[in-house]
Amino acid sequence: MQNSNINQAEAYSQEAFHCGACSRYFPGRVVTWVDVSRTPQVKRQILRWEFNVVQCPNCGFRNFSDTPFFYEDFEEGFLIAVFPRIPDDRGAVEASIREKYGYYPLLEYFYDMAQIWTLLYLQEHYKANKNLRSLSRLGNGEGRILKFMRFLKEDPMMIDIREKLTESFFGDAPEDDLMDLLARAIYTLEEMFPWPLDRRCICGGDLTKEFKCCGKSAVLDDHDRLLSQHYIIYCPDCGESLAGASCSSCGRVYTWKLGTVASHEKKKKSGKKPQGKASETRPGPKTGPAGS
Incomplete structure:
Protein backbone atom coordinates (compact mmCIF):
# COMPACT_ATOMS: atom_id res chain seq x y z
CA MET A 1 0.00 0.00 0.00
CA ASP A 112 -13.94 -6.28 1.99
CA MET A 113 -15.54 -3.59 -0.18
CA ALA A 114 -18.91 -4.58 1.30
CA GLN A 115 -17.74 -3.11 4.61
CA ILE A 116 -16.97 0.35 3.23
CA TRP A 117 -20.16 0.26 1.13
CA THR A 118 -22.30 -0.56 4.17
CA LEU A 119 -20.58 2.08 6.30
CA LEU A 120 -21.42 4.74 3.71
CA TYR A 121 -24.98 3.49 3.42
CA LEU A 122 -25.48 3.70 7.19
CA GLN A 123 -23.93 7.17 7.42
CA GLU A 124 -26.04 8.54 4.58
CA HIS A 125 -29.21 6.85 5.83
CA TYR A 126 -28.91 8.31 9.33
CA LYS A 127 -28.00 11.70 7.90
CA ALA A 128 -31.08 11.78 5.67
CA ASN A 129 -33.60 10.33 8.12
CA LYS A 130 -34.71 12.70 10.85
CA ASN A 131 -37.10 10.22 12.43
CA LEU A 132 -34.41 7.54 12.74
CA ARG A 133 -32.03 10.03 14.37
CA SER A 134 -34.69 11.04 16.87
CA LEU A 135 -35.28 7.38 17.80
CA SER A 136 -31.64 6.33 17.75
CA ARG A 137 -29.88 4.99 20.82
CA LEU A 138 -26.47 5.06 19.16
CA GLY A 139 -25.59 8.62 20.09
CA ASN A 140 -23.83 11.00 17.72
CA GLY A 141 -20.41 11.46 16.20
CA GLU A 142 -17.68 9.10 17.32
CA GLY A 143 -19.99 6.98 19.49
CA ARG A 144 -22.22 6.13 16.54
CA ILE A 145 -19.25 5.50 14.22
CA LEU A 146 -17.67 3.11 16.74
CA LYS A 147 -20.88 1.08 16.89
CA PHE A 148 -21.04 1.03 13.09
CA MET A 149 -17.46 -0.25 12.97
CA ARG A 150 -18.13 -2.99 15.50
CA PHE A 151 -21.12 -4.17 13.49
CA LEU A 152 -19.19 -4.09 10.20
CA LYS A 153 -16.30 -6.12 11.59
CA GLU A 154 -18.05 -8.54 13.95
CA ASP A 155 -21.72 -9.09 13.15
CA PRO A 156 -22.50 -12.30 11.17
CA MET A 157 -25.15 -10.37 9.25
CA MET A 158 -22.33 -8.84 7.19
CA ILE A 159 -21.95 -12.21 5.44
CA ASP A 160 -25.53 -11.95 4.20
CA ILE A 161 -25.10 -8.30 3.24
CA ARG A 162 -21.98 -9.15 1.23
CA GLU A 163 -23.79 -11.93 -0.64
CA LYS A 164 -26.87 -9.80 -1.30
CA LEU A 165 -24.74 -6.89 -2.52
CA THR A 166 -23.03 -9.20 -5.01
CA GLU A 167 -26.33 -10.68 -6.19
CA SER A 168 -27.89 -7.23 -6.52
CA PHE A 169 -24.91 -5.90 -8.49
CA PHE A 170 -25.08 -8.75 -11.00
CA GLY A 171 -28.87 -8.56 -11.21
CA ASP A 172 -29.38 -11.95 -9.55
CA ALA A 173 -31.54 -10.51 -6.75
CA PRO A 174 -34.01 -7.61 -6.59
CA GLU A 175 -32.84 -4.47 -4.83
CA ASP A 176 -35.78 -4.75 -2.43
CA ASP A 177 -34.14 -7.84 -0.89
CA LEU A 178 -30.99 -5.83 -0.19
CA MET A 179 -32.99 -2.94 1.29
CA ASP A 180 -34.89 -5.30 3.60
CA LEU A 181 -31.60 -6.79 4.79
CA LEU A 182 -30.13 -3.34 5.44
CA ALA A 183 -33.28 -2.46 7.37
CA ARG A 184 -32.68 -5.51 9.58
CA ALA A 185 -29.11 -4.33 10.10
CA ILE A 186 -30.39 -1.02 11.47
CA TYR A 187 -32.87 -2.79 13.76
CA THR A 188 -29.95 -4.88 15.06
CA LEU A 189 -27.76 -1.82 15.62
CA GLU A 190 -30.54 0.01 17.44
CA GLU A 191 -31.69 -3.08 19.40
CA MET A 192 -35.28 -2.30 18.42
CA PHE A 193 -38.36 -4.25 19.50
CA PRO A 194 -41.61 -5.09 17.68
CA TRP A 195 -44.39 -2.55 18.18
CA PRO A 196 -46.78 -3.36 21.08
CA LEU A 197 -50.42 -2.83 20.12
CA ASP A 198 -51.17 -1.84 23.72
CA ARG A 199 -48.58 0.95 23.18
CA ARG A 200 -46.81 0.14 26.43
CA CYS A 201 -43.05 -0.18 26.87
CA ILE A 202 -41.54 -3.10 28.76
CA CYS A 203 -40.92 -0.67 31.61
CA GLY A 204 -44.58 0.41 31.54
CA GLY A 205 -44.04 3.73 29.80
CA ASP A 206 -46.70 5.12 27.46
CA LEU A 207 -45.39 5.11 23.89
CA THR A 208 -48.35 7.12 22.63
CA LYS A 209 -46.93 10.27 24.19
CA GLU A 210 -43.62 9.75 22.39
CA PHE A 211 -45.13 9.18 18.95
CA LYS A 212 -44.90 12.74 17.71
CA CYS A 213 -43.36 15.12 15.19
CA CYS A 214 -43.13 18.91 14.90
CA GLY A 215 -43.82 19.11 18.64
CA LYS A 216 -47.24 17.47 18.33
CA SER A 217 -48.40 13.93 19.06
CA ALA A 218 -49.58 11.91 16.07
CA VAL A 219 -52.85 9.95 16.26
CA LEU A 220 -52.41 6.18 16.04
CA ASP A 221 -56.02 5.04 16.44
CA ASP A 222 -56.75 4.92 12.71
CA HIS A 223 -53.57 3.00 11.93
CA ASP A 224 -53.42 0.10 14.42
CA ARG A 225 -54.97 -2.50 12.12
CA LEU A 226 -52.65 -1.49 9.26
CA LEU A 227 -49.30 -1.51 11.05
CA SER A 228 -46.87 -3.83 9.25
CA GLN A 229 -43.33 -4.03 7.91
CA HIS A 230 -43.84 -1.62 5.02
CA TYR A 231 -46.44 0.68 6.57
CA ILE A 232 -45.43 4.27 7.25
CA ILE A 233 -47.28 7.17 8.84
CA TYR A 234 -46.40 10.66 7.63
CA CYS A 235 -46.41 13.84 9.70
CA PRO A 236 -49.21 16.07 8.35
CA ASP A 237 -47.12 19.20 8.92
CA CYS A 238 -43.64 18.41 7.56
CA GLY A 239 -44.22 15.15 5.68
CA GLU A 240 -41.54 13.30 7.69
CA SER A 241 -42.02 9.54 7.76
CA LEU A 242 -42.74 7.94 11.13
CA ALA A 243 -42.33 4.25 11.90
CA GLY A 244 -41.98 3.92 15.64
CA ALA A 245 -41.25 5.58 18.96
CA SER A 246 -38.77 5.47 21.82
CA CYS A 247 -39.69 5.33 25.49
CA SER A 248 -38.82 8.54 27.33
CA SER A 249 -38.36 6.60 30.58
CA CYS A 250 -35.91 3.86 29.57
CA GLY A 251 -34.91 4.70 25.98
CA ARG A 252 -36.07 1.43 24.39
CA VAL A 253 -37.04 1.79 20.73
CA TYR A 254 -40.07 0.15 19.11
CA THR A 255 -41.05 -0.11 15.46
CA TRP A 256 -43.80 -1.93 13.55
CA LYS A 257 -41.24 -2.56 10.80
CA LEU A 258 -40.40 -5.59 12.96
CA GLY A 259 -44.09 -6.45 13.04
CA THR A 260 -46.45 -6.12 15.99
CA VAL A 261 -47.14 -7.98 19.23
CA ALA A 262 -50.18 -7.65 21.45
CA SER A 263 -48.10 -6.62 24.44
CA HIS A 264 -44.68 -6.94 26.03
CA GLU A 265 -46.32 -7.23 29.45
CA LYS A 266 -45.81 -11.01 29.79
CA LYS A 267 -42.14 -10.67 28.91
CA LYS A 268 -41.82 -7.93 31.51
CA LYS A 269 -43.35 -10.09 34.26
CA SER A 270 -41.20 -13.09 33.40
CA GLY A 271 -38.08 -10.96 33.32
CA LYS A 272 -37.23 -12.15 29.82
CA LYS A 273 -36.05 -9.89 27.07
CA PRO A 274 -38.54 -9.82 24.19
CA GLN A 275 -37.37 -11.58 21.07
CA GLY A 276 -37.02 -9.81 17.75
CA LYS A 277 -39.43 -12.28 16.16
CA ALA A 278 -42.51 -10.41 15.09
CA SER A 279 -46.08 -11.55 14.91
CA GLU A 280 -47.66 -12.05 11.53
CA THR A 281 -47.27 -8.91 9.48
CA ARG A 282 -49.73 -7.63 6.97
CA PRO A 283 -48.71 -6.64 3.45
CA GLY A 284 -48.34 -2.97 2.82
CA PRO A 285 -46.86 -0.60 0.26
CA LYS A 286 -43.08 -0.93 -0.05
CA THR A 287 -41.65 2.45 0.72
CA GLY A 288 -37.99 1.98 1.56
CA PRO A 289 -35.46 0.79 4.12
CA ALA A 290 -35.49 0.97 7.89
CA GLY A 291 -36.41 4.14 9.64
CA SER A 292 -37.83 5.60 6.45
Whole structure:
Protein backbone atom coordinates (compact mmCIF):
# COMPACT_ATOMS: atom_id res chain seq x y z
CA MET A 1 0.00 0.00 0.00
CA GLN A 2 1.60 3.22 -1.10
CA ASN A 3 2.33 5.98 1.38
CA SER A 4 0.39 9.19 0.92
CA ASN A 5 0.84 12.69 2.17
CA ILE A 6 -1.66 13.83 4.78
CA ASN A 7 -3.87 16.89 4.39
CA GLN A 8 -4.71 16.11 0.80
CA ALA A 9 -8.05 15.48 -0.85
CA GLU A 10 -6.86 12.70 -3.16
CA ALA A 11 -3.75 10.79 -4.20
CA TYR A 12 -3.34 8.53 -7.23
CA SER A 13 -1.22 5.68 -8.50
CA GLN A 14 -0.49 4.58 -12.07
CA GLU A 15 -0.56 0.79 -12.27
CA ALA A 16 -0.74 -2.09 -14.74
CA PHE A 17 -3.95 -4.13 -14.82
CA HIS A 18 -4.89 -7.48 -16.30
CA CYS A 19 -8.15 -7.52 -18.24
CA GLY A 20 -10.50 -10.29 -17.20
CA ALA A 21 -12.07 -10.41 -20.66
CA CYS A 22 -9.27 -10.27 -23.24
CA SER A 23 -6.39 -11.19 -20.86
CA ARG A 24 -4.29 -8.21 -21.96
CA TYR A 25 -2.43 -5.86 -19.64
CA PHE A 26 -3.12 -2.15 -19.72
CA PRO A 27 -2.16 0.95 -17.66
CA GLY A 28 -4.67 2.70 -15.44
CA ARG A 29 -4.85 5.35 -12.74
CA VAL A 30 -6.51 4.57 -9.41
CA VAL A 31 -7.12 6.45 -6.18
CA THR A 32 -4.89 5.45 -3.26
CA TRP A 33 -6.00 8.12 -0.77
CA VAL A 34 -9.22 10.10 -0.53
CA ASP A 35 -10.63 12.52 2.03
CA VAL A 36 -14.39 12.38 1.51
CA SER A 37 -14.98 15.50 3.57
CA ARG A 38 -13.39 17.40 0.66
CA THR A 39 -14.39 15.09 -2.19
CA PRO A 40 -17.94 14.00 -1.26
CA GLN A 41 -18.61 12.71 -4.77
CA VAL A 42 -16.49 9.66 -3.89
CA LYS A 43 -19.27 8.48 -1.59
CA ARG A 44 -21.64 8.28 -4.54
CA GLN A 45 -19.01 6.48 -6.61
CA ILE A 46 -18.53 3.83 -3.94
CA LEU A 47 -22.26 3.35 -3.40
CA ARG A 48 -22.72 2.93 -7.16
CA TRP A 49 -19.71 0.59 -7.46
CA GLU A 50 -17.97 3.09 -9.74
CA PHE A 51 -14.94 3.79 -7.53
CA ASN A 52 -11.51 2.68 -8.82
CA VAL A 53 -13.01 1.01 -11.87
CA VAL A 54 -10.58 0.82 -14.81
CA GLN A 55 -11.50 0.16 -18.43
CA CYS A 56 -9.49 -1.96 -20.83
CA PRO A 57 -8.62 0.12 -23.94
CA ASN A 58 -8.40 -3.04 -26.05
CA CYS A 59 -11.87 -4.53 -25.54
CA GLY A 60 -13.67 -1.93 -23.40
CA PHE A 61 -14.27 -4.31 -20.49
CA ARG A 62 -14.59 -2.55 -17.13
CA ASN A 63 -12.53 -4.08 -14.34
CA PHE A 64 -12.67 -3.51 -10.59
CA SER A 65 -9.27 -2.56 -9.22
CA ASP A 66 -7.94 -4.58 -6.30
CA THR A 67 -5.67 -1.68 -5.34
CA PRO A 68 -5.75 -0.90 -1.59
CA PHE A 69 -6.61 2.68 -0.65
CA PHE A 70 -6.96 4.96 2.35
CA TYR A 71 -10.44 6.28 3.04
CA GLU A 72 -10.30 9.37 5.25
CA ASP A 73 -13.20 11.30 6.72
CA PHE A 74 -11.51 14.30 8.31
CA GLU A 75 -14.76 15.76 9.64
CA GLU A 76 -15.68 12.51 11.41
CA GLY A 77 -12.08 11.95 12.53
CA PHE A 78 -11.33 8.50 11.15
CA LEU A 79 -9.07 6.79 8.63
CA ILE A 80 -9.76 3.38 7.10
CA ALA A 81 -7.21 1.31 5.22
CA VAL A 82 -9.33 -0.56 2.66
CA PHE A 83 -7.99 -3.78 1.13
CA PRO A 84 -10.31 -5.27 -1.52
CA ARG A 85 -8.29 -8.47 -1.02
CA ILE A 86 -6.56 -9.60 2.17
CA PRO A 87 -2.76 -9.16 1.80
CA ASP A 88 -0.47 -12.10 2.53
CA ASP A 89 1.52 -10.12 5.10
CA ARG A 90 -1.54 -8.67 6.81
CA GLY A 91 0.03 -8.36 10.27
CA ALA A 92 3.09 -6.50 9.03
CA VAL A 93 0.98 -4.23 6.82
CA GLU A 94 -1.31 -3.29 9.71
CA ALA A 95 1.66 -2.61 11.99
CA SER A 96 3.28 -0.37 9.39
CA ILE A 97 0.08 1.62 8.87
CA ARG A 98 -0.51 2.00 12.60
CA GLU A 99 3.05 3.22 13.11
CA LYS A 100 2.59 5.95 10.51
CA TYR A 101 -1.06 6.93 11.01
CA GLY A 102 -1.76 5.88 14.59
CA TYR A 103 -2.40 9.48 15.60
CA TYR A 104 -5.86 9.38 14.01
CA PRO A 105 -8.67 9.32 16.61
CA LEU A 106 -9.98 6.19 14.90
CA LEU A 107 -7.91 3.97 12.59
CA GLU A 108 -9.50 0.85 11.11
CA TYR A 109 -8.80 -1.83 8.50
CA PHE A 110 -11.39 -3.19 6.08
CA TYR A 111 -10.74 -6.30 4.00
CA ASP A 112 -13.94 -6.28 1.99
CA MET A 113 -15.54 -3.59 -0.18
CA ALA A 114 -18.91 -4.58 1.30
CA GLN A 115 -17.74 -3.11 4.61
CA ILE A 116 -16.97 0.35 3.23
CA TRP A 117 -20.16 0.26 1.13
CA THR A 118 -22.30 -0.56 4.17
CA LEU A 119 -20.58 2.08 6.30
CA LEU A 120 -21.42 4.74 3.71
CA TYR A 121 -24.98 3.49 3.42
CA LEU A 122 -25.48 3.70 7.19
CA GLN A 123 -23.93 7.17 7.42
CA GLU A 124 -26.04 8.54 4.58
CA HIS A 125 -29.21 6.85 5.83
CA TYR A 126 -28.91 8.31 9.33
CA LYS A 127 -28.00 11.70 7.90
CA ALA A 128 -31.08 11.78 5.67
CA ASN A 129 -33.60 10.33 8.12
CA LYS A 130 -34.71 12.70 10.85
CA ASN A 131 -37.10 10.22 12.43
CA LEU A 132 -34.41 7.54 12.74
CA ARG A 133 -32.03 10.03 14.37
CA SER A 134 -34.69 11.04 16.87
CA LEU A 135 -35.28 7.38 17.80
CA SER A 136 -31.64 6.33 17.75
CA ARG A 137 -29.88 4.99 20.82
CA LEU A 138 -26.47 5.06 19.16
CA GLY A 139 -25.59 8.62 20.09
CA ASN A 140 -23.83 11.00 17.72
CA GLY A 141 -20.41 11.46 16.20
CA GLU A 142 -17.68 9.10 17.32
CA GLY A 143 -19.99 6.98 19.49
CA ARG A 144 -22.22 6.13 16.54
CA ILE A 145 -19.25 5.50 14.22
CA LEU A 146 -17.67 3.11 16.74
CA LYS A 147 -20.88 1.08 16.89
CA PHE A 148 -21.04 1.03 13.09
CA MET A 149 -17.46 -0.25 12.97
CA ARG A 150 -18.13 -2.99 15.50
CA PHE A 151 -21.12 -4.17 13.49
CA LEU A 152 -19.19 -4.09 10.20
CA LYS A 153 -16.30 -6.12 11.59
CA GLU A 154 -18.05 -8.54 13.95
CA ASP A 155 -21.72 -9.09 13.15
CA PRO A 156 -22.50 -12.30 11.17
CA MET A 157 -25.15 -10.37 9.25
CA MET A 158 -22.33 -8.84 7.19
CA ILE A 159 -21.95 -12.21 5.44
CA ASP A 160 -25.53 -11.95 4.20
CA ILE A 161 -25.10 -8.30 3.24
CA ARG A 162 -21.98 -9.15 1.23
CA GLU A 163 -23.79 -11.93 -0.64
CA LYS A 164 -26.87 -9.80 -1.30
CA LEU A 165 -24.74 -6.89 -2.52
CA THR A 166 -23.03 -9.20 -5.01
CA GLU A 167 -26.33 -10.68 -6.19
CA SER A 168 -27.89 -7.23 -6.52
CA PHE A 169 -24.91 -5.90 -8.49
CA PHE A 170 -25.08 -8.75 -11.00
CA GLY A 171 -28.87 -8.56 -11.21
CA ASP A 172 -29.38 -11.95 -9.55
CA ALA A 173 -31.54 -10.51 -6.75
CA PRO A 174 -34.01 -7.61 -6.59
CA GLU A 175 -32.84 -4.47 -4.83
CA ASP A 176 -35.78 -4.75 -2.43
CA ASP A 177 -34.14 -7.84 -0.89
CA LEU A 178 -30.99 -5.83 -0.19
CA MET A 179 -32.99 -2.94 1.29
CA ASP A 180 -34.89 -5.30 3.60
CA LEU A 181 -31.60 -6.79 4.79
CA LEU A 182 -30.13 -3.34 5.44
CA ALA A 183 -33.28 -2.46 7.37
CA ARG A 184 -32.68 -5.51 9.58
CA ALA A 185 -29.11 -4.33 10.10
CA ILE A 186 -30.39 -1.02 11.47
CA TYR A 187 -32.87 -2.79 13.76
CA THR A 188 -29.95 -4.88 15.06
CA LEU A 189 -27.76 -1.82 15.62
CA GLU A 190 -30.54 0.01 17.44
CA GLU A 191 -31.69 -3.08 19.40
CA MET A 192 -35.28 -2.30 18.42
CA PHE A 193 -38.36 -4.25 19.50
CA PRO A 194 -41.61 -5.09 17.68
CA TRP A 195 -44.39 -2.55 18.18
CA PRO A 196 -46.78 -3.36 21.08
CA LEU A 197 -50.42 -2.83 20.12
CA ASP A 198 -51.17 -1.84 23.72
CA ARG A 199 -48.58 0.95 23.18
CA ARG A 200 -46.81 0.14 26.43
CA CYS A 201 -43.05 -0.18 26.87
CA ILE A 202 -41.54 -3.10 28.76
CA CYS A 203 -40.92 -0.67 31.61
CA GLY A 204 -44.58 0.41 31.54
CA GLY A 205 -44.04 3.73 29.80
CA ASP A 206 -46.70 5.12 27.46
CA LEU A 207 -45.39 5.11 23.89
CA THR A 208 -48.35 7.12 22.63
CA LYS A 209 -46.93 10.27 24.19
CA GLU A 210 -43.62 9.75 22.39
CA PHE A 211 -45.13 9.18 18.95
CA LYS A 212 -44.90 12.74 17.71
CA CYS A 213 -43.36 15.12 15.19
CA CYS A 214 -43.13 18.91 14.90
CA GLY A 215 -43.82 19.11 18.64
CA LYS A 216 -47.24 17.47 18.33
CA SER A 217 -48.40 13.93 19.06
CA ALA A 218 -49.58 11.91 16.07
CA VAL A 219 -52.85 9.95 16.26
CA LEU A 220 -52.41 6.18 16.04
CA ASP A 221 -56.02 5.04 16.44
CA ASP A 222 -56.75 4.92 12.71
CA HIS A 223 -53.57 3.00 11.93
CA ASP A 224 -53.42 0.10 14.42
CA ARG A 225 -54.97 -2.50 12.12
CA LEU A 226 -52.65 -1.49 9.26
CA LEU A 227 -49.30 -1.51 11.05
CA SER A 228 -46.87 -3.83 9.25
CA GLN A 229 -43.33 -4.03 7.91
CA HIS A 230 -43.84 -1.62 5.02
CA TYR A 231 -46.44 0.68 6.57
CA ILE A 232 -45.43 4.27 7.25
CA ILE A 233 -47.28 7.17 8.84
CA TYR A 234 -46.40 10.66 7.63
CA CYS A 235 -46.41 13.84 9.70
CA PRO A 236 -49.21 16.07 8.35
CA ASP A 237 -47.12 19.20 8.92
CA CYS A 238 -43.64 18.41 7.56
CA GLY A 239 -44.22 15.15 5.68
CA GLU A 240 -41.54 13.30 7.69
CA SER A 241 -42.02 9.54 7.76
CA LEU A 242 -42.74 7.94 11.13
CA ALA A 243 -42.33 4.25 11.90
CA GLY A 244 -41.98 3.92 15.64
CA ALA A 245 -41.25 5.58 18.96
CA SER A 246 -38.77 5.47 21.82
CA CYS A 247 -39.69 5.33 25.49
CA SER A 248 -38.82 8.54 27.33
CA SER A 249 -38.36 6.60 30.58
CA CYS A 250 -35.91 3.86 29.57
CA GLY A 251 -34.91 4.70 25.98
CA ARG A 252 -36.07 1.43 24.39
CA VAL A 253 -37.04 1.79 20.73
CA TYR A 254 -40.07 0.15 19.11
CA THR A 255 -41.05 -0.11 15.46
CA TRP A 256 -43.80 -1.93 13.55
CA LYS A 257 -41.24 -2.56 10.80
CA LEU A 258 -40.40 -5.59 12.96
CA GLY A 259 -44.09 -6.45 13.04
CA THR A 260 -46.45 -6.12 15.99
CA VAL A 261 -47.14 -7.98 19.23
CA ALA A 262 -50.18 -7.65 21.45
CA SER A 263 -48.10 -6.62 24.44
CA HIS A 264 -44.68 -6.94 26.03
CA GLU A 265 -46.32 -7.23 29.45
CA LYS A 266 -45.81 -11.01 29.79
CA LYS A 267 -42.14 -10.67 28.91
CA LYS A 268 -41.82 -7.93 31.51
CA LYS A 269 -43.35 -10.09 34.26
CA SER A 270 -41.20 -13.09 33.40
CA GLY A 271 -38.08 -10.96 33.32
CA LYS A 272 -37.23 -12.15 29.82
CA LYS A 273 -36.05 -9.89 27.07
CA PRO A 274 -38.54 -9.82 24.19
CA GLN A 275 -37.37 -11.58 21.07
CA GLY A 276 -37.02 -9.81 17.75
CA LYS A 277 -39.43 -12.28 16.16
CA ALA A 278 -42.51 -10.41 15.09
CA SER A 279 -46.08 -11.55 14.91
CA GLU A 280 -47.66 -12.05 11.53
CA THR A 281 -47.27 -8.91 9.48
CA ARG A 282 -49.73 -7.63 6.97
CA PRO A 283 -48.71 -6.64 3.45
CA GLY A 284 -48.34 -2.97 2.82
CA PRO A 285 -46.86 -0.60 0.26
CA LYS A 286 -43.08 -0.93 -0.05
CA THR A 287 -41.65 2.45 0.72
CA GLY A 288 -37.99 1.98 1.56
CA PRO A 289 -35.46 0.79 4.12
CA ALA A 290 -35.49 0.97 7.89
CA GLY A 291 -36.41 4.14 9.64
CA SER A 292 -37.83 5.60 6.45
